[in-house]
Amino acid sequence: xxxxxxxxxxxxxxxxxxxxxxxxxxxxxxxxxxxxxxxxxxxxxxxxxxxxxxxxxxxxxxxxxxxxxxxxxxxxxxxxxxxxxxxxxxxxxxxxxxxxxxxxxxxxxxxxxxxxxxxxxxxxxxxxxxxxxxxxxxxxxxxxxxxxxxxxxxxxxxxxxxxxxxxxxxxxxxxxxxxxxxxxxxxxxxxxxxxxxxxxxxxxxxxxxxxxxxxxxxxxxxxxxxxxxxxxxxxxxxxxxxxxxxxxxxxxxxxxxxxxxxxxxxxxxxxxxxxxxxxxxxxxxxxxxxxxxxxxxxxxxxxxxxxxxxxxxxxxxxxxxxxxxxxxxxxxxxxxxxxxxxxxxxxxxxx
Numbered sequence: 205x206x207x208x209x210x211x212x213x214x215x216x217x218x219x220x221x222x223x224x225x226x227x228x229x230x231x232x233x234x235x236x237x238x239x240x241x242x243x244x245x246x247x248x249x250x251x252x253x254x255x256x257x258x259x260x261x262x263x264x265x266x267x268x269x270x271x272x273x274x275x276x277x278x279x280x281x282x283x284x285x286x287x288x289x290x291x292x293x294x295x296x297x298x299x300x301x302x303x304x305x306x307x308x309x310x311x312x313x314x315x316x317x318x319x320x321x322x323x324x325x326x327x328x329x330x331x332x333x334x335x336x337x338x339x340x341x342x343x344x345x346x347x348x349x350x351x352x353x354x355x356x357x358x359x360x361x362x363x364x365x366x367x368x369x370x371x372x373x374x375x376x377x378x379x380x381x382x383x384x385x386x387x388x389x390x391x392x393x394x395x396x397x398x399x400x401x402x403x404x405x406x407x408x409x410x411x412x413x414x415x416x417x418x419x420x421x422x423x424x425x426x427x428x429x430x431x432x433x434x435x436x437x438x439x440x441x442x443x444x445x446x447x448x449x450x451x452x453x454x455x456x457x458x459x460x461x462x463x464x465x466x467x468x469x470x471x472x473x474x475x476x477x478x479x480x481x482x483x484x485x486x487x488x489x490x491x492x493x494x495x496x497x498x499x500x501x502x503x504x505x506x507x508x509x510x511x512x513x514x515x516x517x518x519x520x521x522x523x524x525x526x527x528x529x530x531x532x533x534x535x536x537x538x539x540x541x542x543x544x545x546x547x548x549x550x551x552x553x554x555x
Contacts, residue, residue: 242390243317245390246318247392248421250277251421251472252472254470254471256464256474259279259475261475261476261478261481263285263480265313265314266520268315271315271480272316272317276317278317278319279318279319281321284359285481286299286307289481290303295359296356298356301336304324308321309343312343318347320345320346321347323336326350326376329376330375330379334379337380337387337391341388346391347391347392347394348393348394349394349424350394351397352372352373352398353368353398354367354368360396373397373414374417375418392421393420395415395416395422397426400426401427405425405437408437409436412424412437412443412445413440413442420443422444422446425437428458435469438469438470444471448475449461450479491510522549529541
């Protein structure tokens with residue numbers, strides 16, 4: 205072997221965003237190809253950078269895919285939205301945990317970006333909460349919110365909230381963290397406290413630090429009020445802070461703070477949980493009110509209300525199903541099925 209060959213430096217191994225080696229024989233970094241990075245690792249990295257990663261809330265698989273299509277990095281399932289979508293009821297603890305898990309599965313399957321679940325109070329005590337974490341990790345969920353309210357809980361921006369002791373909540377978090385450490389150390393536990401409305405910021409910060417010490421990765425003071433409150437919490441909470449801007453338009457109880465300012469403060473995550481269900485409510489109410497008010501009962505040519513049929517079917521992946529039919533069904537069956545039509549969504553016949 206020549207000296208030249210001996211002195212050749214080994215090729216630097218590419219790594220993905222989680223710090224692990226990139227997949228072999230990939231021409232592009234794995235984090236760009238989205239093939240080897242765990243979603244938990246991707247989410248953890250974004251939160252720990254403390255750049256105020258925006259995680260909008262979805263209320264079903266369809267709204268999750270819309271959020272992904274619009275370019276957001278991660279999604280938060282909204283318990284508020286699930287209550288409205290599944291039951292047309294307020295977020296006051298009426299949704300069964302089985303329904304939460306079923307909807308969570310559908311949402312995870314619909315998108316390719318990290319999904320955070322909302323498990324409310326964890327389905328019971330510490331034992332129940334630990335079991336929920338096992339289920340979520342098995343589903344491919346990247347993280348979860350768990351809160352210290354008394355069951356039945358309610359939306360954090362509603363009056364009438366009650367909380368369990370900080371010690372009981374810490375026990376839930378320790379149980380959840382034990383499962384996380386065993387199954388996926390990058391899974392995010394976001395510990396939410398609703399005590400601000402009851403006892404103020406001092407107690408909220410105290411609880412956040414207790415929950416982080418118990419094993420939470422992220423702390424969340426729901427219903428926090430002002431920019432000054434957020435700034436103080438970021439400084440005094442001994443870990444990343446999550447801030448809830450609700451609909452990103454009114455902020456409800458929380459002062460609206462621009463995302464760049466939250467990033468500058470060092471906020472870990474920003475949730476916008478209720479926008480999707482409230483946008484849907486307004487859009488449906490506006491359209492069907494107009495339709496009912498129309499003297500003819502129809503709205504010809506008013507395309508501002510809707511996506512086209514083809515735009516919608518493209519969005520939900522109809523063309524991909526046609527490609528599968530072309531590949532796997534007998535050719536004669538496909539020809540008979542479509543009568544030689546090239547497009548799966550036909551154009552409107554000309555008059």
